[in-house]
Amino acid sequence: MILDASVAGNAAGSIDDGVVVASVFHVGDRRVHGPDADDLTMLIDALEAWRQRGHEGPVDLELSEDERPIVAASLPWLIVDGGAKHVAHRFHCGAAVLVRGSSLDDAAVAVDVGLRIVIEADAHDAITTAWSTEMAASNVSQGAYVSGQVHDLGLEARLGMQAQAGPVWPPRGALADGGLPEHGACLSMTARVVSWTRLIAAGCPSEFAIRAPALGGLTSMILSFEEGPSGVFLHADGHDNDVNIDDDVQLVVRRVYAQDGVLRYGRKAIRL
Amino acid sequence: MVDVAMVGAGQTPYGTHPAAMKDMWADAVRSCFASIDGDLAPASVDEVFLGSTAFGGGQLGNTAAYLAEHAGMAGVPARRIENACASSGFALRDGWAAIASGRADVVVVGGVEKMNDLTPERKRYWLGVSGDTEWERLAGLTFPGTYALMARRHMHEHGSTHDDLVHISVKNHAHALDNPDAHLRKDVSFEKAASGMVIADPLTLYDCCPTSDGAAAVVLASADVARKLTDTPVWMRGSGAASDHLALHDRPSLTTLAATRSAASQAYAQSGITASDLDLVEVHDCFTVAELLATEDLGLTERGQGGVFARDGEGRRNEGRTTVNGSGGLKAKGHPLGATGAGQAVEVFKQLRGDAGPRQVRDAEVGLTHNVGGSGATCAVHVFGRSVE
Numbered sequence: 001m002i003l004d005a006s007v008a009g010n011a012a013g014s015i016d017d018g019v020v021v022a023s024v025f026h027v028g029d030r031r032v033h034g035p036d037a038d039d040l041t042m043l044i045d046a047l048e049a050w051r052q053r054g055h056e057g058p059v060d061l062e063l064s065e066d067e068r069p070i071v072a073a074s075l076p077w078l079i080v081d082g083g084a085k086h087v088a089h090r091f092h093c094g095a096a097v098l099v100r101g102s103s104l105d106d107a108a109v110a111v112d113v114g115l116r117i118v119i120e121a122d123a124h125d126a127i128t129t130a131w132s133t134e135m136a137a138s139n140v141s142q143g144a145y146v147s148g149q150v151h152d153l154g155l156e157a158r159l160g161m162q163a164q165a166g167p168v169w170p171p172r173g174a175l176a177d178g179g180l181p182e183h184g185a186c187l188s189m190t191a192r193v194v195s196w197t198r199l200i201a202a203g204c205p206s207e208f209a210i211r212a213p214a215l216g217g218l219t220s221m222i223l224s225f226e227e228g229p230s231g232v233f234l235h236a237d238g239h240d241n242d243v244n245i246d247d248d249v250q251l252v253v254r255r256v257y258a259q260d261g262v263l264r265y266g267r268k269a270i271r272l
Numbered sequence: 273m274v275d276v277a278m279v280g281a282g283q284t285p286y287g288t289h290p291a292a293m294k295d296m297w298a299d300a301v302r303s304c305f306a307s308i309d310g311d312l313a314p315a316s317v318d319e320v321f322l323g324s325t326a327f328g329g330g331q332l333g334n335t336a337a338y339l340a341e342h343a344g345m346a347g348v349p350a351r352r353i354e355n356a357c358a359s360s361g362f363a364l365r366d367g368w369a370a371i372a373s374g375r376a377d378v379v380v381v382g383g384v385e386k387m388n389d390l391t392p393e394r395k396r397y398w399l400g401v402s403g404d405t406e407w408e409r410l411a412g413l414t415f416p417g418t419y420a421l422m423a424r425r426h427m428h429e430h431g432s433t434h435d436d437l438v439h440i441s442v443k444n445h446a447h448a449l450d451n452p453d454a455h456l457r458k459d460v461s462f463e464k465a466a467s468g469m470v471i472a473d474p475l476t477l478y479d480c481c482p483t484s485d486g487a488a489a490v491v492l493a494s495a496d497v498a499r500k501l502t503d504t505p506v507w508m509r510g511s512g513a514a515s516d517h518l519a520l521h522d523r524p525s526l527t528t529l530a531a532t533r534s535a536a537s538q539a540y541a542q543s544g545i546t547a548s549d550l551d552l553v554e555v556h557d558c559f560t561v562a563e564l565l566a567t568e569d570l571g572l573t574e575r576g577q578g579g580v581f582a583r584d585g586e587g588r589r590n591e592g593r594t595t596v597n598g599s600g601g602l603k604a605k606g607h608p609l610g611a612t613g614a615g616q617a618v619e620v621f622k623q624l625r626g627d628a629g630p631r632q633v634r635d636a637e638v639g640l641t642h643n644v645g646g647s648g649a650t651c652a653v654h655v656f657g658r659s660v661e
Contacts, residue, residue, distance in 0.1 A: 146406055154406060170407060195428070195526055197420035198473040205414050206396035220412040222421055222521050230521040232411040245428050256410055266410060 004112035007049040008252040009236055009270045011111040017102045019053055021046045022094030022111055027121045031093045031111065034237040035127045035215060036254035036268060039090050040067050044074050044253045046095035047088060051077065058084035059097060070265050073155035074253045076186065126214035134210045137261030151264060158266050159253060161187040169229040191223035193247045194230060207257050219243060221269055236268035248272045273372040275660050277498035277505035280308035281621035283488035286606030287455040293386035294342040300382060300487035301343040308491060310501035314343060318376035320350035321367040323360025323383035324610030327398050328390050339384065356402035357558060359383055361613030361643025361652030367492050368511050377497050382489030383611035402646045404519035416480060418520050418647040420472035423561035425526040432579030434474050437560040439582040441465045441478045441603060444557065447589055448600025450631035455484045455606030479560040484606030488615035506624045509545065510655035512538030518649045531651035532569035532642065543655040547571030551636045552595040552623055554616035556644035557602050566642055567596065595633045613643035613652060620656050
C-alpha cells in the first residue's frame with residue numbers, strides 16, 4: 001500500500017479496518033525515523049491519525065511502564081486497554097491502528113515518493129549516534145536541570161496542552177486572589193508563529209549540544225494559540241527550518257532531549 | 273523619608289581576572305572607600321547588601337558573610353541578593369531603602385561575579401540557570417535566543433533593522449575605548465560588526481556582551497552623614513523596581529519590557545525627573561536589542577523608534593540627545609552578572625562628580641541606571657543627581 005496523505009509530519013493512509021502511518025524520511029529507498037521521532041512517537045501519530053478519521057475510544061496498546069504516561073498525556077481522549085475492538089501495532093518506522101484480528105503486511109507499506117524526505121546516510125548516522133550518546137546514563141546534562149518529578153508533573157500541559165481556566169498555559173499554582181486555579185480546556189494543536197530564531201550549533205543550550213551540530217542548529221519559535229496563551233517550541237525534525245512570522249504550525253509529539261539516562265518527550269512544531 | 277547619597281564608589285577592571293572572587297570584591301571595596309573624601313572605614317558601616325548569582329556555586333551559601341569578612345567588614349550584617357543580572361540593582365534599592373527608612377546611616381552596596389575560571393561545560397550550565405528552565409530552556413532557549421526573538425519581532429512590528437543594532441554595538445565599543453576598566457577596549461568598525469558570526473539569528477557575536485569577571489561597590493549614606501563625608505555627594509533621587517513573567521511567551525508583548533517601564537515610572541515619579549532631563553544613562557545592553565528596547569521603555573524615544581534613535585546617533589557621548597552607555601555598557605565595558613548594577617552606579621558617580629576623565633559627559637547633572645534580570649523578569653531603575661532636589 002502507498003501512503004499518500006500527510007499527518008503530523010508523517011505519511012498516512014486509510015485501509016478498510018484501520019489507519020497506517022510511516023516515516024517520510026528515507027536514506028535512499030530505506031525508510032528511517034526522522035531526527036526527533038521513534039517508535040513511540042509513531043504510535044502516537046498513528047492514534048492521532050485514527051482520531052482525525054473520526055474514531056475514538058478504547059485501543060489495546062502494548063506499552064512499557066515508561067511509555068504509558070507519555071501516551072496518556074499526549075492523547076487525553078484515548079481510553080487505553082479496555083478490551084478494545086481496536087489494537088495498535090508498531091512496525092519498522094511506522095505504526096497502525098487496526099481492528100482486532102486483522103493483519104497488516106508492513107513489508108508492503110511504502111511512502112509516496114512525493115512525500116519522501118531523502119537525507120544523506122552520514123547525516124542520519126550522525127543524528128542516530130548523537131541521540132545514543134545523549135541517552136547514555138553516563139551523559140549527565142550540563143544544561144539547566146529539570147528533575148524527573150518536575151517533568152512528569154507537567155506532562156499533561158507539556159504533551160496534552162492542558163490549560164488552566166482562563167485560559168492560562170502552562171497552569172499556575174495559585175490565582176492572584178490566593179485561590180486554587182481550575183482546570184480549563186486543552187489548547188488546540190495548531191498555532192501561529194509570533195517570532196522565531198535559529199540558534200547555531202555553538203550557541204545552543206548545552207543540553208542540545210550533542211545533537212545540534214548534526215542538525216546544523218536549532219529553530220525555536222514563540223507561538224500564539226487562538227485560545228489566547230502563547231508558548232515556545234522547537235521546530236520538529238530539523239529538516240525544514242524555513243519559518244516566518246505569521247506562519248501556521250501544528251504541534252506534534254517528538255523527542256525533546258535526554259537527561260541523566262532518561263528520554264524526555266514534548267510538543268514540537270511543524271509548518272502546516 | 274531620609275535623603276540618600278552615594279559618597280564613594282569603586283570597581284575592579286572588568287574582564288578575565290587573575291584574582292579570586294573574594295579578592296576582586298576586596299579590591300572593589302578598597303577602591304570605593306579610597307574615593308570617599310572624608311574618613312570612613314569599612315568596619316564602621318551599618319549593613320552590607322551584596323548582589324551576586326554566586327556563579328559557579330563555589331560559595332553559593334552565605335556568600336555575603338564570606339565576602340564581607342574578606343573586605344574588612346566582619347560582623348557587619350550582610351546578605352546576598354540574587355535576581356540574576358539585576359542582583360546588584362536590587363541590592364542598591366535595598367541599601368537605599370535601609371537608609372531612606374532611617375534604619376541605617378551608612379551601608380555598602382555592591383556586587384561581584386567570577387565567571388571565567390570554570391570549564392566551558394560548567395560555564396554553560398551557570399549561564400542557563402536564570403531563564404525559565406522548565407519551558408523556555410527545553411525549547412532550546414538561552415538568553416541569546418530570547419533576545420533574538422525580541423529583535424525579530426521588533427523588526428517585524430516597527431521596521432527596525434540589524435543595521436540599527438550594529439550602530440549600538442559600534443557606539444558602545446567606541447565609548448569603551450576611553451574606559452580603562454572596560455573588558456573589550458577595541459575599535460569595532462560598522463562593517464566588522466555587521467558581518468559577525470550568527471549566534472541566534474538575527475543576533476551576531478557583535479550583538480552579545482562578554483562574560484566578565486569583576487566587582488563593584490558603592491557607599492550610601494544618609495544626608496547628614498553624607499554632608500560630613502563630602503562636599504560633592506551624588507544624590508539617589510529615585511528608586512524603582514518591578515518584576516514580570518519569567519518566560520517570554522507569557523508576556524503580552526515581545527517588544528517592550530514591562531518591568532522596565534514600571535520601574536522607570538516609579539523612579540521618575542519619585543525624583544521629579546523626566547526622561548528629557550537625563551544627561552546620561554547606563555542601560556542594560558546584554559544584547560544590542562536590549563539597549564534599543566531600553567531607549568524606548570525609559571522614554572528616551574517613542575515606542576517603536578529605538579532603531580531610529582540608534583541610527584541617528586542620539587546616544588553618542590557628547591554628540592547625541594542623551595549619552596547612552598558612555599562607559600561602553602555591558603556590550604563593551606563587560607557584564608559580570610551580579611556586579612553589573614553596582615558598576616553602573618559607579619559610572620554615574622564618577623560622571624556626576626566630573627571624575628570620568630576622557631569619557632566625561634559634559635555638564636552632567638542627572639543620570640540613570642537600568643539593570644535587568646534575565647530577559648526582563650526583573651528590573652531596577654535608579655535616578656541620580658548632583659543636587660538633592
